[in-house]
Amino acid sequence: MIRKASIMHVFPDYYEEYKRRHDKLWPEMAEVLKRHGAHNYSIFLDEETGSLFAFLEIEDEEKWEQIAQTDICQKWWAYMEPLMETNPDNSPVSRNLKEVFYLE
Template identity: 30%
Template sequence: MDDWTSLHSQAFILTIRPGQVAEYRRRHDEIWPEMLAALRASGIVHYEIFLHEPSHCVFGHMLRTHAPDPAAPVDPVMLRWREFMADVLEMEDDQPRREAIERVFHLTA
């Protein structure tokens, strides 16, 4: 992608349950191929997760070709992944407790 300015950017923080950091890493090391396909199908072209182990928090950042549509149905594979991760992440109802992060600076080279 040559024009990064046309992409929709999202960042968030998730909290890993105490004692589950190694399991969180393991599950992402073995992420399902169908989950990767579902992420790509949702318009994600760049997705990275950073771990801050002392706080049990992860910072996620993704770039999409378009903003997500909150009214669109959630891919069944993504729903299965959320369920799979429920014992590892702090949850809010049926999805990980996710705190959005505001961008306050951006530099494009």
């Protein structure tokens, strides 16, 4: 498994809505995540800054990157766009983090 972590940003007025939408994750979005090799996916919120810390394990980088081309992922991005910082294609602005420590 490959461990990945990233940071995104949600707007302060939308913390609760962001959580609500993820609590009711569309079944087809969950399916596409799993089909593209996602496991143990968690997102944490720093309420002081609006920073989101995302962590997941994937099976394969190339397989994972293909998720962005799916209709359901693009639909999810458009759905989440009003709540967070996004790129012109509605994907979340995201900074990948470099792992510097791991204890199994």
